[in-house]
Amino acid sequence: MILTNKRVAIIGSGIAGLSCAHELQTHGFAVTLFDKSKGVGGRMSHRYFGDWEADHGAQYFTARDPLFQSEVAQWVQAEVAKPWSGRIVTFGGGNAMDKPSDATRYVGIPAMTSPAKHLARNLNVQTQHTVVDLHRTNDLWKITTKERGQLPDAFEYLVLAIPSVQAERLIGKYSATLKAICQEVVMLPCWTLLAYLKEPLPLPFDAAFVEGSVFSSLARDNSKPNRPVYETWVAQASHAWSAAHVDHTQFEIEPILIQAFQELTGVEPNLHQSHLWRYAKLEQPNQREFALDPSIAVGMCGDWLKSSTVEGAWLSGYRLAQELRQTL
Ligand SMILES: Cc1cc2nc3c(=O)[nH]c(=O)nc-3n(C[C@H](O)[C@H](O)[C@H](O)COP(=O)(O)OP(=O)(O)OC[C@H]3O[C@@H](n4cnc5c(N)ncnc54)[C@H](O)[C@@H]3O)c2cc1C
Incomplete structure (x- = not known):
């Protein structure tokens, strides 16, 4: 049983989600990542x-x-x-x-x-979980996936580490601020x-x-x-x-x-x-680095908030984790 009140769900186990997760877990957050793919790494992909x-x-x-x-x-x-x-x-x-x-x-x-697998080695990553909906009740987030319906776990904090269009589909109805940020790029x-x-x-x-x-x-x-x-x-x-x-x-x-x-x-x-x-x-580099709506305890990270590089994505996830530690 998880006894901390710092449960974080991170959607997306690309390099941004993993960097955010790694940093948060190191500082005592109980992190669970969800990814629709069979493995971690997102666009740092290798096919057989x-x-x-x-x-x-x-x-x-x-x-x-x-x-x-x-x-x-x-x-x-x-x-x-x-x-x-x-x-x-x-x-x-x-x-x-x-x-x-x-x-x-x-x-x-x-x-x-390989770097993504290395970062994920001590993290709780739930692969083949395509998040299709989010629910917020009593200040807690619950997640619905295509494969398993609504999951039993609830989370105090939510991080979207997925491309802007996919993030907007999930969070747009909860946060006008985050929706507008998704639409900027x-x-x-x-x-x-x-x-x-x-x-x-x-x-x-x-x-x-x-x-x-x-x-x-x-x-x-x-x-x-x-x-x-x-x-x-x-x-x-x-x-x-x-x-x-x-x-x-x-x-x-x-x-x-x-x-x-x-x-x-x-x-x-x-x-x-x-x-x-x-x-x-x-299309264009972004100066934001990450985005956060503290009123609903949701952050967003990913290359699209910094630059479309492995470095940009990693930094975005890391900087969001630092901000979450200080803000929430
Ligand atoms: C063809 C191509 C070439 C590139 N070349 C380079 C290069 O040479 N050098 C360089 O530095 N960068 C390159 N990049 C860019 C680099 O790969 C990305 O900037 C970086 O990997 C993005 O990481 P991310 O974590 O932000 O997003 P992603 O890697 O896209 O991770 C997002 C994750 O979220 C998951 N996901 C999405 N929606 C959902 C959902 N609803 N539910 C659950 N999971 C979901 C995805 O499966 C994915 O694993 C290239 C990208 C591409 C596509």
Whole structure:
């Protein structure tokens, strides 16, 4: 039985929800996370397709804020992240030009989900719980999921660590303030092609910011440390192209993505998968970092309140946890 009066439900176990949960639990809150997926990590995703696998969402991350730098140092120490020294270029019209970074590029080890799994290791995460409704009675929150109906547990505090559109659907009827904050931002989609090739692609780089194509970026997954050796590439369509094709089916889009991949690389994938990230990235960075409505004890965090990066999402969750500790 939970005896603390600091019970917190966090909806979403992406890196923002996990960072918030970790910080709150460290300071005595009783935290339960709920996620609709089978595992943690959200858009830091990795997919397995029988005989092959690849990072599917975020391809790498950087750490510029000292707080996040020290978090990443712990991930490296725990061997769930490593620097990635792949050659990254801008690529267009057959020409590749180096694109150096002022910051180290890191990847999860052995997959981009690994830092999230590391953060979740001592947390109570309820996966395959799609939250479809919230109820507030006697200053307590109750949660209804698609899979199990209304859950018996009640919580003093609630955190929404999910993209803005999904957060608004759940909290809009309870808080005009939070609803308005959700409506401030635009999140852009991204069609993604994952390609397996029997032979290595004869391209002189490991990742590229692409110009003049359906795709805006390419990454050679097997160039990252601790990955399988066979050749896999992840190609992400530009946000503009993805937005123009957001209502198309996978069946319609996949042949277009394969043709664009062939035009760009000269090779047709031997195996492929495609996916639409409906809320992939934020249109413009946000200065808020997090949002809080103390009158109903609800906070919101996520990349969409800071910047669409792993670092932005982690910082948003961490800063919300700090604020909750002080405010509530
Ligand atoms: C294609 C792509 C490429 C990217 N590339 C990079 C990159 O190279 N570098 C970089 O730093 N960042 C990159 N990003 C951005 C980065 O992945 C995100 O900014 C970050 O992972 C967002 O974390 P989050 O916790 O805010 O949200 P998410 O990771 O989206 O987590 C939200 C979680 O909430 C869950 N959820 C949603 N609704 C519900 C509900 N109703 N009930 C229960 N659970 C729910 C979801 O399943 C998910 O697990 C990329 C993103 C995409 C999509």
